[in-house]
Amino acid sequence: xxxxxxxxxxxxxxxxxxxxxxxxxxxxxxxxxxxxxxxxxxxxxxxxxxxxxxxxxxxxxxxxxxxxxxxxxxxxxxxxxxxxxxxxxxxxxxxxxxxxxxxxxxxxxxxxxxxxxxxxxxxxxxxxxxxxxxxxxxxxxxxxxxxxxxxxxxxxxxxxxxxxxxxxxxxxxxxxxxxxxxxxxxxxxxxxxxxxxxxxxxxxxxxxxxxxxxxxxxxxxxxxxxxxxxxxxxxxxxxxxxxxxxxxxxxxxxxxxxxxxxxxxxxxxxxxxxxx
Amino acid sequence: xxxxxxxxxxxxxxxxxxxxxxxxxxxxxxxxxxxxxxxxxxxxxxxxxxxxxxxxxxxxxxxxxxxxxxxxxxxxxxxxxxxxxxxxxxxxxxxxxxxxxxxxxxxxxxxxxxxxxxxxxxxxxxxxxxxxxxxxxxxxxxxxxxxxxxxxxxxxxxxxxxxxxxxxxxxxxxxxxxxxxxxxxxxxxxxxxxxxxxxxxxxxxxxxxxxxxxxxxxxxxxxxxxxxxxxxxxxxxxxxxxxxxxxxxxxxxxxxxxxxxxxxxxxxxxxxxxxxxxxxxxxxxxxxxxxxxxxxxxxxxxxxxxxxxxxxxxxxxxxxxxxxxxxxxxxxxxxxxxxxxxxxxxxxxxxxxxxxxxxxxxxxxxxxxxxxxxxxxxxxxxxxxxxxxxxxxxxxxxxxxxxxxxxxxxxxxxxxxxxxxxxxxxxxxxxxxxxxxxxxxxxxxxxxxxxxxxxxxxxxxxxxxxxxxxxxxxxxxxxxxxxxxxxxxxxxxxxxxxxxxxxxxxxxxxxxxxxxxxxxxxxxxxxxx
Numbered sequence: 001x002x003x004x005x006x007x008x009x010x011x012x013x014x015x016x017x018x019x020x021x022x023x024x025x026x027x028x029x030x031x032x033x034x035x036x037x038x039x040x041x042x043x044x045x046x047x048x049x050x051x052x053x054x055x056x057x058x059x060x061x062x063x064x065x066x067x068x069x070x071x072x073x074x075x076x077x078x079x080x081x082x083x084x085x086x087x088x089x090x091x092x093x094x095x096x097x098x099x100x101x102x103x104x105x106x107x108x109x110x111x112x113x114x115x116x117x118x119x120x121x122x123x124x125x126x127x128x129x130x131x132x133x134x135x136x137x138x139x140x141x142x143x144x145x146x147x148x149x150x151x152x153x154x155x156x157x158x159x160x161x162x163x164x165x166x167x168x169x170x171x172x173x174x175x176x177x178x179x180x181x182x183x184x185x186x187x188x189x190x191x192x193x194x195x196x197x198x199x200x201x202x203x204x205x206x207x208x209x210x211x212x213x214x215x216x217x218x219x220x221x222x223x224x225x226x227x228x229x230x231x232x233x234x235x236x237x238x239x240x241x242x243x244x245x246x247x248x249x250x251x252x253x254x255x256x257x258x259x260x261x262x263x264x265x266x267x268x269x270x271x272x273x274x275x276x
Numbered sequence: 277x278x279x280x281x282x283x284x285x286x287x288x289x290x291x292x293x294x295x296x297x298x299x300x301x302x303x304x305x306x307x308x309x310x311x312x313x314x315x316x317x318x319x320x321x322x323x324x325x326x327x328x329x330x331x332x333x334x335x336x337x338x339x340x341x342x343x344x345x346x347x348x349x350x351x352x353x354x355x356x357x358x359x360x361x362x363x364x365x366x367x368x369x370x371x372x373x374x375x376x377x378x379x380x381x382x383x384x385x386x387x388x389x390x391x392x393x394x395x396x397x398x399x400x401x402x403x404x405x406x407x408x409x410x411x412x413x414x415x416x417x418x419x420x421x422x423x424x425x426x427x428x429x430x431x432x433x434x435x436x437x438x439x440x441x442x443x444x445x446x447x448x449x450x451x452x453x454x455x456x457x458x459x460x461x462x463x464x465x466x467x468x469x470x471x472x473x474x475x476x477x478x479x480x481x482x483x484x485x486x487x488x489x490x491x492x493x494x495x496x497x498x499x500x501x502x503x504x505x506x507x508x509x510x511x512x513x514x515x516x517x518x519x520x521x522x523x524x525x526x527x528x529x530x531x532x533x534x535x536x537x538x539x540x541x542x543x544x545x546x547x548x549x550x551x552x553x554x555x556x557x558x559x560x561x562x563x564x565x566x567x568x569x570x571x572x573x574x575x576x577x578x579x580x581x582x583x584x585x586x587x588x589x590x591x592x593x594x595x596x597x598x599x600x601x602x603x604x605x606x607x608x609x610x611x612x613x614x615x616x617x618x619x620x621x622x623x624x625x626x627x628x629x630x631x632x633x634x635x636x637x638x639x640x641x642x643x644x645x646x647x648x649x650x651x652x653x654x655x656x657x658x659x660x661x662x663x664x665x666x667x668x669x670x671x672x673x674x675x676x677x678x679x680x681x682x683x684x685x686x687x688x689x690x691x692x693x694x695x696x697x698x699x700x701x702x703x704x705x706x707x708x709x710x711x712x713x714x715x716x717x718x719x720x721x722x723x724x725x726x727x728x729x730x731x732x733x734x735x736x737x738x739x740x741x742x743x744x745x746x747x748x749x750x751x752x753x754x755x756x757x758x759x760x761x762x763x764x765x766x767x768x769x770x771x772x773x774x775x776x777x778x779x780x781x782x783x784x785x786x787x788x789x790x791x792x793x794x795x796x797x798x799x800x801x802x803x804x805x
Contacts, residue, residue: 038513046520068376074479079687210513
């Protein structure tokens with residue numbers, strides 16, 4: 001038989017293209033670290049896995065590229081094309097205010113009264129002297145935990161180690177009682193009943209993906225807490241302790257910082273990823 | 277100019293020739309020179325009333341043995357007759373791609389182009405045909421622009437018509453279907469020549485719409501409390517998080533469908549209800565799949581003939597009790613093993629009860645709308661190559677293509693579900709907290725379960741969200757969120773509707789809700805903390 005005329009099957013071509021592009025997008029996101037604005041570092045291998053599967057699909061599609069087909073479908077390719085498009089269209093990563101305004105953690109209603117008051121009061125910069133050292137890993141000494149200085153009983157929590165220390169405080173908090181802690185975060189005031197002298201030094205934590213972004217941090221006692229602007233970035237210095245709190249009929253031990261010093265700080269764009 | 281080709285497909289005795297007799301002899305076609313090529317000889321012969329219509333027949337044997345001659349004969353006819361239109365009556369057991377190959381082979385290639393494909397079938401026996409006759413018939417249906425379903429002249433057949441219409445829509449989404457009572461070919465012309473069919477351009481059009489919508493909507497919404505930016509971020513986050521697990525799910529499910537023979541499952545899967553459910557629980561425990569992955573697996577299990585109660589137990593238990601979820605719950609609740617244990621136990625209890633409820637009162641009607649098909653005859657279009665499928669290489673290729681088709685099939689529901697969930701998240705105003713303050717345990721449980729349903733969180737992350745509610749809600753409500761959320765939510769509902777009847781999904785959601793509520797409520801009333 002003579003040479004067959006080959007007609008490209010447009011549906012298969014489109015599927016191949018979408019799979020290829022999506023695969024490339026996944027590799028780019030994983031390689032550049034941009035995926036961290038959407039999902040946690042844990043997902044990185046899964047992204048590569050998905051990129052490989054998509055690549056295989058594109059390859060296996062080539063085998064069928066010339067298969068004749070009368071009824072051509074294309075709409076299903078939107079499943080890949082729409083995320084690609086949205087990813088390319090300009091959009092900013094979520095910031096603190098995006099999350100706290102409609103924080104799905106509930107209780108925002110009660111929180112509102114507290115936040116609104118403080119929004120009109122003094123700027124935190126005016127109330128606090130600015131002589132706290134920036135977080136550094138220099139003091140890393142006797143322990144494997146970065147920023148721990150047992151000799152001078154001081155813990156300097158650098159921005160990268162926020163989640164490590166949060167977990168450490170939660171699980172082994174007792175052994176650090178009396179230590180001086182320095183950490184940076186934003187002021188978060190989301191208590192059931194607004195408290196005059198408490199706030200949470202927080203960062204946005206992502207456990208699984210951006211949908212569960214929520215403020216997480218350590219409770220701070222500070223007598224002028226009501227004068228702090230919620231969502232302002234600050235560096236606190238204070239004494240660490242563990243205190244029992246009552247939730248209904250559940251008692252929980254929670255870490256606490258009694259603040260001695262507050263300084264304004266540059267916002268930290270990165271999220272923290274607990275349990276990575 | 278390529279000559280337009282119209283193809284009529286359908287099984288033997290489905291009424292193809294009668295249809296052609298009626299259509300091609302209409303007085304309106306007097307001026308159109310028509311060539312009719314018949315690849316089937318049925319009971320009825322083509323009767324020519326108009327002089328402008330010529331016909332030529334080929335037997336099935338010609339088609340198989342002497343393809344070359346068939347092509348030459350068609351070419352000669354075209355040369356001699358110079359028709360304005362070519363009509364083809366295609367054999368019901370011959371693959372449609374074969375016809376396309378014929379028309380693409382030289383010297384025919386370029387001289388004619390398929391314009392419309394019309395499929396005719398008898399509604400009453402179509403399902404049996406589909407189950408019995410291999411891959412040609414579903415392939416023909418999948419390639420049709422118009423499907424005409426015949427029902428008896430004497431009336432009746434409405435149920436069969438409705439049923440088959442649904443089946444056809446699964447094989448060929450968006451196809452135009454018509455009901456023909458008896459042989460009254462009255463609206464034929466309108467049906468056949470109506471503009472139908474999806475085009476490749478609609479894809480780009482839709483994409484353009486999304487982009488324009490985005491650019492238009494963004495400035496408008498910047499004045500409103502709801503942030504488009506949040507929606508896009510959350511949507512992309514959920515998609516990126518879910519796609520790897522969905523891929524894992526479709527690959528596993530495709531593997532089950534292609535490499536594990538039905539007989540093997542029938543031989544090894546426990547016959548007894550208790551045994552089946554035990555295996556289901558163990559399977560759920562071992563496979564690190566979240567709810568995105570368990571649904572495709574559930575689908576393929578049902579298709580492979582696993583008893584429904586066991587399959588349902590697997591579907592509901594797997595996302596609650598798998599290792600990833602256990603770990604994330606453990607971390608989210610600060611290492612509280614009691615909460616982890618409660619979640620696992622209640623998850624297992626609830627899913628067993630729901631599974632059993634389907635054993636006690638078996639599901640009425642069809643669970644899988646595609647009924648008696650073999651697993652491979654899904655909407656994936658893989659059947660084209662089924663006949664030539666030999667050797668491991670082809671099997672692996674089929675495995676990939678099947679997985680891909682399933683991904684596209686389930687993926688659209690994942691997209692919809694994620695989008696709805698991300699809008700809900702952006703809208704969430706914390707109202708829930710206000711309502712529940714004065715309410716009792718039962719009401720706050722219902723609120724939390726409703727929230728779990730609408731937020732559609734991935735089961736590996738919902739523990740953290742639940743934890744963030746824990747200062748405002750009683751533990752019973754948190755637990756109902758943790759148990760019910762992974763089993764059922766908007767995203768799961770959408771994904772299930774890609775393969776199951778509405779009735780079944782409705783019953784599943786209702787039963788899950790009721791059982792989860794009861795289990796958690798009783799537990800905390802009787803002696804939980």
